[in-house]
Amino acid sequence: MSDIITLAHGSGGKAMDELIRSLFLTTFANPQLAQMEDQARFDLATLQQQGDRLAFTTDSYVVDPLFFPGGDIGKLAVTGTVNDLAVGGARPLYLSCGFIIEEGLPIATLKAVVESMQATAREADVVIVTGDTKVVPRGGCDKLFINTAGVGVIAAGIDLSIQTARPGDLILLNGYLGDHGAAIVDARGDLALQNTIASDCQPLQGLVNSMLECCPQIRCMRDATRGGLATVLYEFAQASACTMEVEESRLPVRDEVRGMCEILGLDPLYLANEGKLVAVVPEAAATELLQVMRAHPAGRHSAIIGRVSQASRPGVLLTTGFGSQRLIDRLTGEQLPRIC
C-alpha cells in the first residue's frame, strides 16, 4: 500500500477495498460492519426495549488544523454527533461516517484520525456501523472532511424541548466556556501565545445520563457549539418566549481564554465549545443537579449561571461583572479580531 491517499482509493476498485479492510474494518471492528453489506441492520425489538422514540441527527466536520490540543477532527466527528443526540435526551447507539479525502493526504494521518474516532466511540459507548469514502483531486477539499450521522433511543418519559423554559427556572452550564474556539485560534499559530489552550472536545452522553437520572424534569438542554453560549440562550429565549438572565461573574472562563479574548477583542460568550451543554431546570431541582454534574468528570466545573424570567420581548440579558446590564444578540457572521 502506498503512503498517501490517491484517487484510486476512492475509485471502488482494489485500492479502495484494501483501504477499507486494512484501516476501517480493523479499527472500527464490529459485527454490523463485518457483514460488508451496503447498510447496517438493526433488530427493532431490541431498540424498543430501550425507549419509545428514535432520535436521528447528522453533522459534518471541517477543521483546520486537523489535529489540535485536546482533540482532532476524528474525535470531533464522534463527540459532535453523540452530543447532538445526548442533549435531546437520547442514548446514542450507532454512528455512520463519511470521509471526503483530498488526494495526497498521508495514510498515516487518516489512520490517526480513524483510531481517534474509534477510541472516542468506545468512550461514548457508540458503534460506528456504516461508512463511505470519497477521494477528490487536490484542491477539491481541504485535506479531510468527515460527516457522521447518529441514531439513538429516547427513554419513555424523557421529553426535553427548548420551548419549555419557564420564569423562575435556573440555567446550568457544565464548565469552562470557549476552550475549543480559543484552542483552534491558538493552534493555527498566528498569535504565538505562551499558553497552550486545549479544546474541551468530549462526549457528553454519560453526563446527560446522570443528569436525567437525578432530574428527569430537566426542561431544555442544548450543546453550545458554534455560536457559543449566547446563541443557545438566544434560541431558548425565543422558543420559550422568556428572558434568559445570566451573570457574567458566574460564567466559568479560563484565564488564558479570557486573555486571548482581551487581546483579539473576541467575546467568550460566542466562542465555540465542543463539550459544553446548557440546561434549564426547575429551581427546586437545581442544587442537587449541580452536585450530580460536578461529580461527573465532564461536569467538574459546572455552575448555575443565571435564571429565566418573564419577558415582554424574549431575549438574553447579561449582568456584567461591572453591575450594568446589556442585551446579548446573535452574531452577525464570524467574530473578527479588532485592531484597536
Place this chain on the structure above:
Amino acid sequence: MKYVDEFRDPDKARKAQQQIHRLAERIMQCRSGPLLLMEFCGGHTHTIFRYGIEQLLPEAIELVHGPGCPVCVLPRGRVDDALALAQRPEVIFTTFGDAMRVPGSRQSLLQAKTDGADIRMLYSPLDALKLARENPQREVIFFALGFETTMPSTALTVLQAEREGIENFSLFCNHITTAPTIEAILNDPDMKLDGFLAPGHVSMVIGEAPFAFVAERFAKPLVITGFEPLDILQSLAMLLQQILEGRSEVENQYRRVVQKQGNHPGQQAMAKVFQRNDRTELRGLGSIDHSGVRISDPYARFDAERKFPLPGVTVSDPAGCRCGDVLKGLIRPWQCPKFAESCTPQQPLGALMVSSEGACAAYHQYADVQTLKIKRQQASVADPGAH
C-alpha cells in the same frame, strides 16, 4: 487578568457613578439642555456598550460616539481601490480582520476573498513582511489602517523592509491622524459638544501636546482616557469637574500608560515614513485638511499606490445616510431613518454600521432595536417635519 479586573470593580463603579451624578446635578442647576460629551475613539465606544455605561449615567449626560473607528471612516472609494489591488493575480493582500466586512461600492474584501482573491487576515504588519520573505515571487500588500495607534508599527515594518532589502512588500496607506479630525468636528457650525474623552492609545504615541488646541482655541475640556469601564467613569467625572469649575484643560486619566511627551521612537518612525496629505476624505465627515498621511517620498517604493494603477474614484455614501450627523452628535443612531431598516450589520449602508466599534453597529448589537424603532416612529408622528 487581575490587572484588568481591578478596573472593572463594581463597588468602585458605584462610587464613580455617584460622583458623576452629584457633579451633573450641580452643573445642571445653572444650565439647560443636556451635556454632550464625545468619546472620540471606537475602543471607548466598544467599552461603553459592552459594560452598559450609559445606563449608569444621569439623563443630563449624552455620550456622542465619535469618528475614531478607522474602519468606519474608510471611504467606499478606498475600499474599491483595495479590492483592485487584492484582485491582481500576483498580489497577496493582507489586512486586519475588521476591515474584511467593510463594503466598497460593489463588494467587500470578504466577498472578494470568496471570489478567489488571495486575501489574508493578520494580527501585525510584521506578519505581512514574513509572508513577503516566504513568497519572493508574489507582491505582498499590507492594508495600513488606523490612527496613530497602529501607525508606528506600520512605519517600523517599512523601515525593517528597507533594512532587509525586501522589494516585494508595499503598503496601501490609509492611516489618519486624530487631532485634525477633532479640529474638523470643532469647526463644524452645528457642533454642540461640551467636552471630549480623548483616545488613550493614540495619546500613548503622540503625547498630550497635540490636543492642547481643543482646550486653548476651542475652550473645551478634554481628558485622555483608558479603555476599562472604570477609566471611562473616572474620566467623565474629571470632565464634569472641569465644566463645573469653568476650566478647559487637557487632563490625563490614563497615566499608567500615557506619558506627557508620548513615545519618541514611535514618533520618529512615523515622521520618517509618513507625510501629511493636504486633504483626506473621511467617510461620513467629508474632506478634512491634513488628516490623512501617505508614504513619504524616500519610501515611495513601498507605496502600493505608486507601484500599481488604482481606480481612485470617489464614491459618495448612499443617499439618506446620516452618519455625519450621528458623528457630530446632532442625532442619535436610531434617529436615522435607515437605522435597522435598510442599514443593518448584515447589510451596512453607512459607515457607522460597518464595524462593531461604530456607534450604529453598537446600538444595533447591544440595545433593544425594536424599542428604538418604536421611539423613532413616535418621534416622527410627534414632529412630522423632522428628518
